[in-house]
Amino acid sequence: MRLSQCWIVASKDLATITKRRNILYSTFVVPFIIAFMFPLLIRYIIEKGTAASALSYLLPSFEFFFFILAGLIPSTIASYSIVGEKVEKSLEPLLATPTTDSEILVGKSIAAILPALGAILSASVVFMGLTDAVTAGKLGYYYFPNWGAALVFLLLVPLGTVMSVEWSVLISSRVSDVRIAQQLGSLLILPFAGIYVAGELNLVQLGDTGTLLIIAGALALVDLLFLYVVQAAFRREEILTRWK
Amino acid sequence: MIETENLTKKFGDLVAVDGVSFSVSEGEVFGFLGPNGAGKTTTVRILCCLISKTSGGARIGGYDVSDEADSLKIRKMIGLVPDNVGLYEALSAYKNLDFYGRLYGCPEAQRKENIRRFLTMLGLWEKKDVATGTFSKGMKQKLAIARALVHDPQVLFMDEPTANLDPESSKTVRDFILELRKEKRTIFLNTHNLDEAQRVCDRIAILNTKLMATGTPEELERMVGARRAVIRLEEPSQTVLAALKKRFPDVDVTADGTSLTVEATDPEKQTPDIVEAVVRAGGRVQFAGVVGSTLEDTYLKLVRRDA
Structure with missing residues (x-):
C-alpha cells in the first residue's frame, strides 16, 4: 500500500468537506458545545453543594460522553465521502486510476477520521481545562489529566472513531442517499450509549482503568472484524456491479 | 495495443x-x-x-x-x-x-x-x-x-x-x-x-x-449489398449509355430515364472516371453520387439478425 496515494485521496476529500458547511458544523460544533456545556453544568452542581466524593464519581461519566461522540461525529463525513461519490457517479473514474481499492478505502477513512478525531480531542482539551478550573477549588487538586481520561481520549475515542467510519462505509455501500447513510450510520452510538448507561447503573466502572482497557480490547476486536467485512465490500467489481 | x-x-x-x-x-x-x-x-x-x-x-x-x-x-x-x-x-x-x-x-x-x-x-x-x-x-x-x-x-x-x-x-x-x-x-x-x-x-x-x-466503415457498408455510382443527366441519352458500356465493359450499366446506374466495384474511386466518360460522350451531368448500402443498413441487418 502506497501512503502517498492514500493521502491524495484523503486530501481531495478533505478539500471537498471544507466546501460543505453543514458537514463542518456537525463535525466541530457539537463537541465544542459539550466541551463548554459540561463544565457549566458541573459548576452548577458544585454550587448546589454536591460533595467532592460525588464529583469524582460524576466526572468519568462526563468524559465518557466524548466516546459516544466518537460513534457519531465521523459518520457524517464518512457517509458523505462514499455516498457523495455514488451520487456524483465519480467512483468509476476514480477506480480506473492506478490506485488500489485499499488505498482508496484508507484515504477515505483518513479523511473521515482526522477531522472527527481533531474536533473531539481538541474539544476534550477545552473540557478538561474548564472542568479543572471549576472543580479544583472543591476537590483541592486538578482532576485532569488522569489515566482514566487518557484511556478514554487516546484509546477509546480513536477506536470508536475507526469503528464509526467502518460502519458508515458498510452502510454507504447499501444506500444511495447521504442523509439515510448518515442516519443509519449514527445508529452505532446505541452500543456506545449502552456502555454509558451500564456505567450509570453501576454495572461497569467507567472510572476504572481495568474496565476501560477491557472495553478498548473489545472495540479493537470489533474494529478488526469490521475491517475484514469492509475490505470485502470495498472491491471495485462489487462497487461497480453490486452497490446500489 | x-x-x-x-x-x-x-x-x-x-x-x-x-x-x-x-x-x-x-x-x-x-x-x-x-x-x-x-x-x-x-x-x-x-x-x-x-x-x-x-x-x-x-x-x-x-x-x-x-x-x-x-x-x-x-x-x-x-x-x-x-x-x-x-x-x-x-x-x-x-x-x-x-x-x-x-x-x-x-x-x-x-x-x-x-x-x-x-x-x-x-x-x-x-x-x-x-x-x-x-x-x-x-x-x-x-x-x-x-x-x-x-x-x-x-x-x-x-x-x-x-x-x-x-x-x-x-x-x-x-x-x-x-x-x-x-x-x-x-x-x-x-x-x-x-x-x-x-x-x-x-x-x-x-x-x-x-x-x-x-x-473499416467502407468494408462494413459493403457487407450487405453492392454500392453503385448513379449519374443523373439533363436528358436521356443512348449515346452516353453506349459510351459508358464501351468504357466499362466488365460492369453492369443500366439506364432509367435520365439516370444511369453503374455497378462499379469501388464506386467512390470510379465515379470521376465515369463522369469524365459521360461528359466526353456529350452528356450533361446534373448529379453524380454513390448509393447503396450504408453503415446503418449493415448495422441494422446484423443486429436484427441476431435479435
Missing part, C-alpha cells in the same frame, strides 16, 4: 459479453458499435481492469487485464471517459484535473502543462477556477475528456462521449477526437451513433453480446 480473445463475461446466468475477439493497433481509432445492453460498457470495464472477465483473455500493451500486478500498469497507461462524467462538483475544473493527475503519478510540471493544454484545447481554460457543479452538460463532458488525458495516456477509452450532448457540443467532442487521432493515440470509442463512428473511426466492430462484424 488492445487484444481480446474469446472474451466472455457472465453476471449469473446473463451473458453480457460472449466470446469476443478483436485487436486494435497502436494509433487506431476503433469504434465499438452496438445497441443498449450489447456489452459495450462491460467490455470497456474489463479492459480498464474495473471488473473481471469470466473466461477468455484480454491484453493491453502486452499486459494481462486479469493479472493484479499488470492491472496497475494498464491503468497507468489508459484514460477512461465513462458514460457518466463523474466530476467532483464542489471542486473547480483545475482541482478536478489536478487530483487525477496526482493519482496517476504525473509530475507537477507536466501536470500543470497538461491541464493548461487540454483545458485550452477544449475551451475551458477561462473556467478553470469555477466549481464544476455550475458547468453545462457539454462543458462537463469536455472536462471528463480532459481528465482522462491529464496523464498523457497511450490508450483512451471513451464510453458514449457525445450521448445527451447538443449538436454543437457533439461536434466539438468529435473534432477533439480527430485531433487526438493526429497525435497517434489509440482510441477505443463506444458509441451507438453510426454517423459519429463513420466520421472518426478507422475501424468499427459491431457488437450485440457477440461480435457481429469488424472492418
Whole structure:
C-alpha cells in the first residue's frame, strides 16, 4: 500500500468537506458545545453543594460522553465521502486510476477520521481545562489529566472513531442517499450509549482503568472484524456491479 | 495495443459479453458499435481492469487485464471517459484535473502543462477556477475528456462521449477526437451513433453480446449489398449509355430515364472516371453520387439478425 496515494485521496476529500458547511458544523460544533456545556453544568452542581466524593464519581461519566461522540461525529463525513461519490457517479473514474481499492478505502477513512478525531480531542482539551478550573477549588487538586481520561481520549475515542467510519462505509455501500447513510450510520452510538448507561447503573466502572482497557480490547476486536467485512465490500467489481 | 480473445463475461446466468475477439493497433481509432445492453460498457470495464472477465483473455500493451500486478500498469497507461462524467462538483475544473493527475503519478510540471493544454484545447481554460457543479452538460463532458488525458495516456477509452450532448457540443467532442487521432493515440470509442463512428473511426466492430462484424466503415457498408455510382443527366441519352458500356465493359450499366446506374466495384474511386466518360460522350451531368448500402443498413441487418 502506497501512503502517498492514500493521502491524495484523503486530501481531495478533505478539500471537498471544507466546501460543505453543514458537514463542518456537525463535525466541530457539537463537541465544542459539550466541551463548554459540561463544565457549566458541573459548576452548577458544585454550587448546589454536591460533595467532592460525588464529583469524582460524576466526572468519568462526563468524559465518557466524548466516546459516544466518537460513534457519531465521523459518520457524517464518512457517509458523505462514499455516498457523495455514488451520487456524483465519480467512483468509476476514480477506480480506473492506478490506485488500489485499499488505498482508496484508507484515504477515505483518513479523511473521515482526522477531522472527527481533531474536533473531539481538541474539544476534550477545552473540557478538561474548564472542568479543572471549576472543580479544583472543591476537590483541592486538578482532576485532569488522569489515566482514566487518557484511556478514554487516546484509546477509546480513536477506536470508536475507526469503528464509526467502518460502519458508515458498510452502510454507504447499501444506500444511495447521504442523509439515510448518515442516519443509519449514527445508529452505532446505541452500543456506545449502552456502555454509558451500564456505567450509570453501576454495572461497569467507567472510572476504572481495568474496565476501560477491557472495553478498548473489545472495540479493537470489533474494529478488526469490521475491517475484514469492509475490505470485502470495498472491491471495485462489487462497487461497480453490486452497490446500489 | 488492445487484444481480446474469446472474451466472455457472465453476471449469473446473463451473458453480457460472449466470446469476443478483436485487436486494435497502436494509433487506431476503433469504434465499438452496438445497441443498449450489447456489452459495450462491460467490455470497456474489463479492459480498464474495473471488473473481471469470466473466461477468455484480454491484453493491453502486452499486459494481462486479469493479472493484479499488470492491472496497475494498464491503468497507468489508459484514460477512461465513462458514460457518466463523474466530476467532483464542489471542486473547480483545475482541482478536478489536478487530483487525477496526482493519482496517476504525473509530475507537477507536466501536470500543470497538461491541464493548461487540454483545458485550452477544449475551451475551458477561462473556467478553470469555477466549481464544476455550475458547468453545462457539454462543458462537463469536455472536462471528463480532459481528465482522462491529464496523464498523457497511450490508450483512451471513451464510453458514449457525445450521448445527451447538443449538436454543437457533439461536434466539438468529435473534432477533439480527430485531433487526438493526429497525435497517434489509440482510441477505443463506444458509441451507438453510426454517423459519429463513420466520421472518426478507422475501424468499427459491431457488437450485440457477440461480435457481429469488424472492418473499416467502407468494408462494413459493403457487407450487405453492392454500392453503385448513379449519374443523373439533363436528358436521356443512348449515346452516353453506349459510351459508358464501351468504357466499362466488365460492369453492369443500366439506364432509367435520365439516370444511369453503374455497378462499379469501388464506386467512390470510379465515379470521376465515369463522369469524365459521360461528359466526353456529350452528356450533361446534373448529379453524380454513390448509393447503396450504408453503415446503418449493415448495422441494422446484423443486429436484427441476431435479435
